[in-house]
Structure formats: structure tokens, C-alpha cells
Amino acid sequence: MLKLEDINKTYNIGTVNEAKLFADFNLTIEQGDFISVIGSNGSGKTTMLNIICGSLAIDSGRLLSNGNDISRLKEFQRAKFMGRVYQHPDMGTCPSMTILQNMALADNKGKLFGLTMGVNKKRIDFYREELSRLKLGLEDKLEVKVGSLSGGQRQAMALLMSTMTPLEYLILDEHTAALDPKTSEIIMALTDEIVREKQLTTIMVTHNLRHAAEYGNRLLMMHEGQVIMDKKGQQKTETKVDELLDIFNSISVECGN
Numbered sequence: 001m002l003k004l005e006d007i008n009k010t011y012n013i014g015t016v017n018e019a020k021l022f023a024d025f026n027l028t029i030e031q032g033d034f035i036s037v038i039g040s041n042g043s044g045k046t047t048m049l050n051i052i053c054g055s056l057a058i059d060s061g062r063l064l065s066n067g068n069d070i071s072r073l074k075e076f077q078r079a080k081f082m083g084r085v086y087q088h089p090d091m092g093t094c095p096s097m098t099i100l101q102n103m104a105l106a107d108n109k110g111k112l113f114g115l116t117m118g119v120n121k122k123r124i125d126f127y128r129e130e131l132s133r134l135k136l137g138l139e140d141k142l143e144v145k146v147g148s149l150s151g152g153q154r155q156a157m158a159l160l161m162s163t164m165t166p167l168e169y170l171i172l173d174e175h176t177a178a179l180d181p182k183t184s185e186i187i188m189a190l191t192d193e194i195v196r197e198k199q200l201t202t203i204m205v206t207h208n209l210r211h212a213a214e215y216g217n218r219l220l221m222m223h224e225g226q227v228i229m230d231k232k233g234q235q236k237t238e239t240k241v242d243e244l245l246d247i248f249n250s251i252s253v254e255c256g257n
Contacts, residue, residue, distance in 0.1 A: 034202045037212075046174075
């Protein structure tokens with residue numbers, strides 16, 4: 001379980017651009033939840049992910065993981081039990097390294113590096129097996145540099161690499177936004193498969209309302225640092241894209257857009 005308790009976050013404190021985004025923000029994420037998070041630009045979606053992952057410090061409040069306060073843990077410390085896939089494919093992989101080297105790097109996340117070979121040859125068959133599930137033929141291109149792959153291929157690898165080691169939480173930051181529609185569907189199907197297989201507690205920020213409605217067991221809509229919609233279970237299943245679009249449109253009218 002992940003809990004955000006009384007989170008406060010203000011940007012540009014003491015300047016004319018000071019803006020308070022979160023004021024005593026609270027959210028409880030149950031173990032095994034697959035949450036889709038939607039909302040307009042500036043609603044707090046990505047800020048929430050950055051706070052959870054530790055890449056953005058909070059002004060006050062607490063972040064609890066299974067009852068343990070992780071508020072002061074650095075991003076690299078949280079990475080031991082959190083995996084994150086970003087919007088841009090090159091942020092989750094090392095383009096100058098080969099597919100094999102990238103897989104080995106992900107396989108050794110959280111382990112101490114000594115004076116040993118970076119790639120354990122005994123694990124190569126395992127890497128091939130994992131890559132084969134992507135159905136992109138990457139298992140036969142282990143010596144190809146990742147930078148030469150398409151965006152979809154790199155994003156599929158980033159998703160696979162982020163979940164190679166044992167995790168509690170998977171954080172997806174608009175991970176299909178930079179992909180074409182066909183590739184986006186492939187990545188979402190793979191995401192759903194991995195989340196179910198590994199039983200990961202998952203938080204997915206997306207601008208794709210259909211993906212938000214179709215995937216996961218819970219749907220949050222955020223606006224101006226607040227959760228204005230929280231649907232779970234059957235209520236989430238029955239949510240239609242048109243309903244979400246109507247709410248978005250009403251918010252835009254209220255904001256003068």
C-alpha cells in the first residue's frame with residue numbers, strides 16, 4: 001500500500017510566480033491497484049509521480065509505503081522497489097549501448113558492481129526469452145545498439161527493463177504518448193500483461209481517455225492539485241470515454257479555455 005498524507009507542494013516560493021499545487025493532498029493506493037490517472041495540463045499528474053518516485057521533494061507531509069515513511073528516501077533508493085517508464089523512449093534505455101548491455105544493466109539494478117564482466121553470459125538465454133515476448137525480433141539483435149531502434153522498440157524495451165527486477169510499484173508517465181497509434185496499442189497490451197503477471201501496483205498517467213477507461217481497476221481524474229473523480233471496480237468498468245470527455249470539456253469552459 002502506498003499513502004500520500006497531507007502533501008503540500010509550492011513552486012517558485014517567494015517569487016511573483018509562486019504557485020501552490022498541492023494543499024494537504026491525500027491519496028491511498030491499495031496493493032495490486034492498476035490506476036489510470038487523467039487530467040488537464042497543470043493538474044498535478046506528473047508532479048504526483050515525481051513526488052512518489054523521489055525526483056521532487058515535498059514541502060511537508062508524508063509518503064508511506066506499507067506503513068514505512070519513505071519521504072526522505074532519494075530517488076535512487078526508491079528505484080530499488082519502484083520502476084518507472086517515461087514518455088520519451090530514450091529516457092528508459094541507453095542508446096549508445098547494445099540491447100544485450102541494456103538488458104544486463106537492468107538485470108543488475110540495485111546490485112553492487114565490482115571488477116567483473118558487465119554481461120553475465122549465463123543470462124543471455126534468459127534475455128533472449130524475455131525479449132521474445134515483445135514479438136519484435138529483438139532477441140536476434142542483441143549486439144545492435146539501442147539508439148538505432150524505433151521509438152516503439154525502445155519503449156517496449158524500457159517497459160521490459162523496468163520490470164526485470166522484483167518491484168512493488170510500476171510508474172508509467174505517459175509511456176505511450178510519443179508512439180504511433182498501432183505501436184501504442186502494442187505497448188498497452190504488453191503493459192497489461194506484465195502488470196497482471198507480476199501483480200504490480202501500477203500508476204499510469206495518460207492523456208489517452210480510451211486507455212484510461214479500458215485498462216486498470218481504478219480511474220482518477222485530477223484538476224488543480226485535487227482528485228475530482230475516483231472510480232473503482234465495476235464503477236470504473238462502466239465508465240465511458242464520452243463521459244470523461246464531457247467532464248474535460250466542462251472543466252475547460254470553467255477555466256475559460
